[in-house]
Amino acid sequence: MTRDELSKLRAGDFFYYSGEIYLARDVAHSRICKLIEQGKSLPFELQDSVVFYAGPVMNGDKIISCGPTTSARMDKFTGTILEKGAKLLIGKGPRSREVQKSIKENRAVYALALGGCGALYAKSIVSNEIVAYQELGTEAIRKLLVDKMPLWVGIDAKGESIL
Amino acid sequence: MTHKFGFYNSVLMKTIYYKQIIEAVSSACKKIVTILDREIVAILRSYENSKVLEMMLKNIELAEEENLPICQDTGTVVVFAEVGQQVHIEGGNFEEAIHCGVRDGYQNFRKSIVAEPLFDRVNTNDNTPAIIHTKIVDGDSLRLLIMAKGGGSENKSTIKIFAPTATHSEIEDFVVDWIASVGAAACPPYIIGLGIGGNFEQSAILAKRALVVPLRGVNPLGVYDEMEKSILDKIQKLKIGPQGLGKYPTALGVKILHAPCHIASLPVAINLGCYVHRHCEVVL
Numbered sequence: 001m002t003r004d005e006l007s008k009l010r011a012g013d014f015f016y017y018s019g020e021i022y023l024a025r026d027v028a029h030s031r032i033c034k035l036i037e038q039g040k041s042l043p044f045e046l047q048d049s050v051v052f053y054a055g056p057v058m059n060g061d062k063i064i065s066c067g068p069t070t071s072a073r074m075d076k077f078t079g080t081i082l083e084k085g086a087k088l089l090i091g092k093g094p095r096s097r098e099v100q101k102s103i104k105e106n107r108a109v110y111a112l113a114l115g116g117c118g119a120l121y122a123k124s125i126v127s128n129e130i131v132a133y134q135e136l137g138t139e140a141i142r143k144l145l146v147d148k149m150p151l152w153v154g155i156d157a158k159g160e161s162i163l
Numbered sequence: 164m165t166h167k168f169g170f171y172n173s174v175l176m177k178t179i180y181y182k183q184i185i186e187a188v189s190s191a192c193k194k195i196v197t198i199l200d201r202e203i204v205a206i207l208r209s210y211e212n213s214k215v216l217e218m219m220l221k222n223i224e225l226a227e228e229e230n231l232p233i234c235q236d237t238g239t240v241v242v243f244a245e246v247g248q249q250v251h252i253e254g255g256n257f258e259e260a261i262h263c264g265v266r267d268g269y270q271n272f273r274k275s276i277v278a279e280p281l282f283d284r285v286n287t288n289d290n291t292p293a294i295i296h297t298k299i300v301d302g303d304s305l306r307l308l309i310m311a312k313g314g315g316s317e318n319k320s321t322i323k324i325f326a327p328t329a330t331h332s333e334i335e336d337f338v339v340d341w342i343a344s345v346g347a348a349a350c351p352p353y354i355i356g357l358g359i360g361g362n363f364e365q366s367a368i369l370a371k372r373a374l375v376v377p378l379r380g381v382n383p384l385g386v387y388d389e390m391e392k393s394i395l396d397k398i399q400k401l402k403i404g405p406q407g408l409g410k411y412p413t414a415l416g417v418k419i420l421h422a423p424c425h426i427a428s429l430p431v432a433i434n435l436g437c438y439v440h441r442h443c444e445v446v447l
Contacts, residue, residue, distance in 0.1 A: 014214065027284075057232045057273040065232035065273075070315045070348050092315075092406065093348035114215065114406050115315070115350035116439040118235035120222035137286050138235075138273050150218065152408055163347060163407055 003048060003087045006109045007157035016148040017111070021050040021090070023142040025069055028133060029077040036080055043132035043141050047085035053092075055138035056128075057118065063125050063144075065118030068092040071110070075099050082106040094163040095155060104159030111151040124149040174249060177303040179447050181254030184305070187445045188242070188264025188293075191309045195441040196237050196272055197230050199223045202378055203440050206415050207352075213409040219438070234439045237272040238311035240265045240293040243372055247302035261307075262291045275314065296368060304446055308375050311441040317434075319349040322367055325429040331390055334359070334431055339397045341433055342414070347407025350437035353414045354378065355398070358432040359387075361422035369420040370434035375442050378416035391417045405438070415440075 001017060009015060022044055024032070035042055053074055056066035071091030074081075078089065079102045087108050092115040095103075103110055113121060126145040133140045155161045167178040207220055226233040242261055246252075252260075269290035276291065277284040300306075321341060325334065338357065356376075358369025382388035395417045403413040415438060424430065 055235060055273065055275075057235050057237060057271075059271055064271075065226075065235040065237075067235050069236070070318065072348055073318075092350065094346050094407070112406065112408065114218055114222070116234045116437055117219060117222035119226040119229070119231040119233060120218060122231065123225070137288065138275070 001088075003107060006088055007107050009109060009153045009156055011153050011156045011160040011162045013153045015151055015153065017050070017088070017151055018147050018149070019050065019145070021052045021144050021146055021149075022131065023052050023054050023056065023066075023144060025053050025055050025139055026073055027136055027139050028141045029074050029081070031133065033077045033080050036084065044143065046081060049086045050088040050090065051081060051086050052090040052113070052144070056122070056142070058138070061128075063122050063128050066122045066125060067118040067120075068113040068115055071095055078102065082108050090151060095161075100155055100159055100161055103155050104157070107157045109153060109157055110155040112154040113149070113151055121149065169251070171251070175303070176249050176251045177247070178251045178253050179305050181252065181256075181260045183447055184252070184257065184260035185264045185267060187307065187447055188261050188309065189268035191307070191443050191445050192240060192265060192268025192272075192311065195309065195311050195443050196232050198227050199233055200440060200442065203415060203438065206378065207438065210412050212411070213405070215405045215408045219405060232272055233441070234313065234437075235273060236275060236313040236315065237269065237290070238313050238441065239276060239317070240290065241310040241312050241371065242293055242295045243308040243375070244295060244297045245300045245306040246297060247300055247304050249303035250305050257297075258295055261293050261295055265289075265291050265293045296372075307445045307447075309443055309445065310375060313350070313437050313439065316349040316353070316437040319345045320370070320432070320434045322363070322430065322432040324363070325431060327427060327429050329429050331386075335390065335394050335397065337431060338394050338433055339401070342398050342403075343401050345435065347403050349435050350439065351403050351407065351414070352405055352412045352438050353398075354436035354438070354440050355394070355414055355417045356434040356436065357417065357419045358434070359419060359421045359430070360424040361430060362424065362428070363430060365422055366430035366432035367434070369422055370432035373418040373420045374434055374436045374440070376418040376420070378418070382419060384421070387419045387421060391419055
């Protein structure tokens with residue numbers, strides 16, 4: 001889905017996302033923002049990226065459970081991530097006013113995945129690979145290819161929220 | 164299971180082996196992370212009224228059928244241990260046996276524990292240590308209440324020490340306002356454990372312990388039972404709903420445990436549990 005397609009969705013809409021997404025949670029966000037601050041190169045291109053706040057359960061190289069973590073913990077980094085061009089953020093729970101404003105300004109979308117539904121979300125993952133920070137274990141940045149990931153629009157591109 | 168018994172100063176003692184504890188904890192962890200408590204499943208089913216609940220139940224079935232973790236946050240293991248005075252533990256250290264059980268049980272689950280909390284935050288890579296609350300009780304059995312507690316709901320727990328003259332409705336308001344402020348952040352529908360009385364730390368431990376009180380049970384003290392029902396009713400009216408997307412239910416239960424306290428204080432602790440409420444009881 002392109003940014004234009006995503007921006008047509010309204011808060012509360014249910015949709016399926018298929019395509020490339022990046023897993024990044026607390027430490028990954030903190031490190032990315034530090035790199036941006038220092039003007040260094042990033043582990044993945046943020047322009048038009050999709051970021052999913054999650055730390056999966058692995059069985060070997062396979063992800064067997066992968067639901068969202070609480071998005072609000074990423075709030076303090078989200079403005080920077082959006083300014084660098086992320087088009088879709090996926091997590092669970094409410095966001096700060098600043099994030100809501102930044103979503104509108106950057107014409108991005110915040111989608112809700114169902115918390116606690118790790119097994120179900122793992123079923124929509126086609127492939128995954130580590131992109132950076134392998135030493136963080138479950139907190140490493142991973143690139144996923146997902147097929148029909150079920151989501152709800154929490155905050156739409158106009159800044160409207162259902163939370 | 165057969166146990167070895169022996170006399171110590173004319174008291175009949177039961178021997179429980181270190182390895183038995185490891186095995187019991189390990190298999191409990193493997194079970195609770197993949198198979199959700201029947202009571203929770205039954206309550207969720209009784210509400211099945213939306214796409215959200217339908218998907219949540221589908222996830223629970225899928226996890227059980229395919230032996231997958233229901234939630235990717237497979238939690239911190241919390242153990243309430245009641246050790247009978249006539250139990251003799253042989254073959255190793257009691258707490259170490261619990262940690263070993265967690266290490267073994269979590270081989271294929273997420274490792275969510277860091278060794279030092281502030282500066283390094285390096286993962287222990289085996290999900291240990293567990294958090295253990297041990298009580299010495301009468302009898303010759305070892306009872307373990309084992310929980311796998313998620314981080315998201317734990318983050319939304321709190322404690323407040325009221326003046327001793329506070330009324331039950333002030334406490335009810337505190338709990339309801341707290342849940343309203345949490346909103347959908349901690350995976351509703353919630354299980355709410357309340358610890359009232361004791362002191363600073365005891366109220367928090369009681370709130371945690373309250374999370375494993377059977378949801379459909381009745382509080383033995385009528386006034387607390389009424390208070391549980393009243394708080395639950397007010398929380399449902401917040402209409403946060405499953406994941407903040409439905410209307411009902413916002414909570415699956417409210418459970419209160421209380422304890423004696425100082426004349427100057429009235430501590431109240433709220434421990435939140437998400438709907439993937441993983442716990443079981445093992446008796447050796």
